[in-house]
Amino acid sequence: MKRKNILRPEFYVNVAKLVLTLVSIELGEWIMALIMAIPGTIGSKIRTIVIPFKRVGKSVNIAQGGWIFRPSQITIGDNTIFNIGVLMNGGGGVDIGNNVLCGPRVVIYSQNHNYTRRTVCIGDQGYAYAKVVIEDDVWLCAGAIILPGVRVKKGTVVGAGAVVAKDTEPYSVVAGVPAVKVGQRV
Numbered sequence: 001m002k003r004k005n006i007l008r009p010e011f012y013v014n015v016a017k018l019v020l021t022l023v024s025i026e027l028g029e030w031i032m033a034l035i036m037a038i039p040g041t042i043g044s045k046i047r048t049i050v051i052p053f054k055r056v057g058k059s060v061n062i063a064q065g066g067w068i069f070r071p072s073q074i075t076i077g078d079n080t081i082f083n084i085g086v087l088m089n090g091g092g093g094v095d096i097g098n099n100v101l102c103g104p105r106v107v108i109y110s111q112n113h114n115y116t117r118r119t120v121c122i123g124d125q126g127y128a129y130a131k132v133v134i135e136d137d138v139w140l141c142a143g144a145i146i147l148p149g150v151r152v153k154k155g156t157v158v159g160a161g162a163v164v165a166k167d168t169e170p171y172s173v174v175a176g177v178p179a180v181k182v183g184q185r186v
Helices: 009-037 040-050
Strands: 067-069 074-076 087-089 094-096 107-109 111-113 127-129 132-134 172-175 180-184
Touching: 009 040, 009 067, 107 132
Parallel strands: 067 087, 074 094, 087 107, 094 132
Antiparallel strands: 111 127, 172 180
């Protein structure tokens, strides 16, 4: 760094802005960790009120132990339940319908690393964003993973540990890695 830059007042303004930004991010992570650790019904109610979702419906239950990135881009419908340890990333937008059940350790991700340019480190290529839509009356069983850009159609059951990489059919049962249709709800 050149000495003459240190003598300029704008140098200190920029450093102060950077420090404030870093402290703000760190504080936000501490608050999220504390909010997500509160057990029981009271903890769930606090999460639905305090976490700044785009929209939260009535009778939503968010159990403890999970993590939610970019909640301002996540909408949640009525009567939706998230079991312990659910991880959601709203970077590309996530819309969750009514009467959705999410089992323990479900992962819903709407962003991913870019990686196609081999001359650039993956960590330096930025992110790709794609909205996730989970329609009404869906059950995501324990450990299911919903990848960016996927639409889980109405009435779908996603088996435990399944990785959903493409849209499902309405009222289908999908399982496996990658998830494929293994049944149909009647």
